Amino acid sequence: MTDILIDRSDAVLTITLNRLEKKNSITVAMYAAMADALHAAATDDAIRVVVLQGHETIFSAGNDIGDFLSPPPVIAEPPVYRFLHAISTFPKPLLAAVCGPAVGIGTTLLFHCDLIYAGDNAAFSMPFVNLGLCPEAASSYLAPKLMGYGRAAEVLLLGEPFLAEAALEMGFISRIVPPSEAAALAQRQARKLAAKPLASVVETKRLMKKGQTTIVADRMAEEGLSFARLLREPAAQQAFGAFMHKHGVAKS
Numbered sequence: 482m483t484d485i486l487i488d489r490s491d492a493v494l495t496i497t498l499n500r501l502e503k504k505n506s507i508t509v510a511m512y513a514a515m516a517d518a519l520h521a522a523a524t525d526d527a528i529r530v531v532v533l534q535g536h537e538t539i540f541s542a543g544n545d546i547g548d549f550l551s552p553p554p555v556i557a558e559p560p561v562y563r564f565l566h567a568i569s570t571f572p573k574p575l576l577a578a579v580c581g582p583a584v585g586i587g588t589t590l591l592f593h594c595d596l597i598y599a600g601d602n603a604a605f606s607m608p609f610v611n612l613g614l615c616p617e618a619a620s621s622y623l624a625p626k627l628m629g630y631g632r633a634a635e636v637l638l639l640g641e642p643f644l645a646e647a648a649l650e651m652g653f654i655s656r657i658v659p660p661s662e663a664a665a666l667a668q669r670q671a672r673k674l675a676a677k678p679l680a681s682v683v684e685t686k687r688l689m690k691k692g693q694t695t696i697v698a699d700r701m702a703e704e705g706l707s708f709a710r711l712l713r714e715p716a717a718q719q720a721f722g723a724f725m726h727k728h729g730v731a732k733s
Contacts, residue, residue, distance in 0.1 A: 600661075
């Protein structure tokens, strides 16, 4: 699909959010395409590293609201959950190039990346509480673990955005570069990793994440139940109703 571009160059697979006219907001179909790409890459010995990227001006505005609020099809595992499972359990190096706004899941998915290279225009935001919701993608566990409770409280309870410099200082991202250089840097680092013994890289990642896999899966499941419940309550309904009215979004 053109909203998600999949490109393979040697041992590096690059997944590009390519819906710039909608600020790279993510639809159900896009989640499915990314989940499929990650699952395939996980078991393909010829692919050693995956890079996730957006555009120099924006990474992702989060979920596509109209698509997000449409009645979901009755399936065993919705695409968003397949994607979250795929990214949180991906065994090989996962890199991201992030420029511009990264909102909601545009930020929380990054907790599952190993190396993040950000443009100096990057702005991260998890405004779930402001929308009457709760965090997802296990960010309620991973944010305090990475940032410390106090900083996590500012970004999750207050919903305050944080810029690239703050993200670097708290260890959320790996390096800051001009936006025009972020994707190229991610590709260079990916090729360095691809040249190393795959078994050693995979085992090192497994050991670093050992002990949190079950916690992350359990937290995602609990967040999902809370998220679904809060989405039906008045605060979220009013917040999304106001957004849709402001932006002229029709609910399906």
